[in-house]
Amino acid sequence: MSKTRMQLQLRLIRDFLILLGLLPTLVYAATAATGQASVAAELDQIPGLAYAVTFVSSSLGGLAGTLHRMSKHLEPGAAGILHPKVFVAANMLGGWAAGWFSFLTGTQAGTPTLLVQGIVVVSAFGGAAIVERAVDKVLPAKGKKG
Amino acid sequence: MKHLRLLGWVKLYVSCSLFITAWILLTQQPDWMPSRQGQYLFALMAGILTSAGAADAVINDLLPERYRACRVASAKYLIFTGIAAFQMALLYAVLIDSVLSLADMRYALDALVATVVAILDFLLQAQARKNAHVEDQDATPAAAHP
Numbered sequence: 001m002s003k004t005r006m007q008l009q010l011r012l013i014r015d016f017l018i019l020l021g022l023l024p025t026l027v028y029a030a031t032a033a034t035g036q037a038s039v040a041a042e043l044d045q046i047p048g049l050a051y052a053v054t055f056v057s058s059s060l061g062g063l064a065g066t067l068h069r070m071s072k073h074l075e076p077g078a079a080g081i082l083h084p085k086v087f088v089a090a091n092m093l094g095g096w097a098a099g100w101f102s103f104l105t106g107t108q109a110g111t112p113t114l115l116v117q118g119i120v121v122v123s124a125f126g127g128a129a130i131v132e133r134a135v136d137k138v139l140p141a142k143g144k145k146g
Numbered sequence: 147m148k149h150l151r152l153l154g155w156v157k158l159y160v161s162c163s164l165f166i167t168a169w170i171l172l173t174q175q176p177d178w179m180p181s182r183q184g185q186y187l188f189a190l191m192a193g194i195l196t197s198a199g200a201a202d203a204v205i206n207d208l209l210p211e212r213y214r215a216c217r218v219a220s221a222k223y224l225i226f227t228g229i230a231a232f233q234m235a236l237l238y239a240v241l242i243d244s245v246l247s248l249a250d251m252r253y254a255l256d257a258l259v260a261t262v263v264a265i266l267d268f269l270l271q272a273q274a275r276k277n278a279h280v281e282d283q284d285a286t287p288a289a290a291h292p
Contacts, residue, residue, distance in 0.1 A: 050241045057234045060261065064227040067268050071223070074272050076279035112184060113242045117235035 061124025062095020098127020154207025161199030168192035226264035233257035
């Protein structure tokens, strides 16, 4: 098996594992979003400023993910980024979506407060990658090595 | 060079600020962090980030250029977004489990400073890599001719 093929397969396995890990999160989030009374009451008790702080935390996770992936594409000899705005937007949107879902999940599960924020940041870091890869299939934002 | 030293001092401040916060939490045991294990875990992770951030600031920015911590330098944007995320997590915990005071807003200020530092560091690093790559390309044709 060639090295490129093996790398592609490893990347697919990694993406699948990430999705598998996120699946329970998405299920919980969907349950929370359907408006169950106990969850809605719990979310109502959270002050508005806390939601803003969570948004900032997921932005930080998305930013870390964006910079991490950007650094690989900006290395000397790398192909570069064809559409930087699409690249950044895809990463940040993925970070916000993953951060929000993990926040809903953590809040519903009664996770300790600091741990909820930790999960938000880590999820945003990983979620950015998933959305960016999905967008890259439709509109390649990165150049290809010639 | 002067700007780099200033950035180094700012990074040192941000790292020390997180260290002081973790120390205070460990010694004073606030009501909104009742779990002792949670305090130790938080202190451990904060200690790792503080050490990495301070090492980057002192070795890579404040000391002469012959001193270099390459592993830390390559991950500096992750370190400082991590520090920012920690500060925002603390602010969130105070918002949820305690009463927010004006003094707690320093977490937001430190997070903002850490985020700006992370972005500036990344941009400087990308620029330095680009300049080094251009210099290598310029030097190569000259070396080919005897």
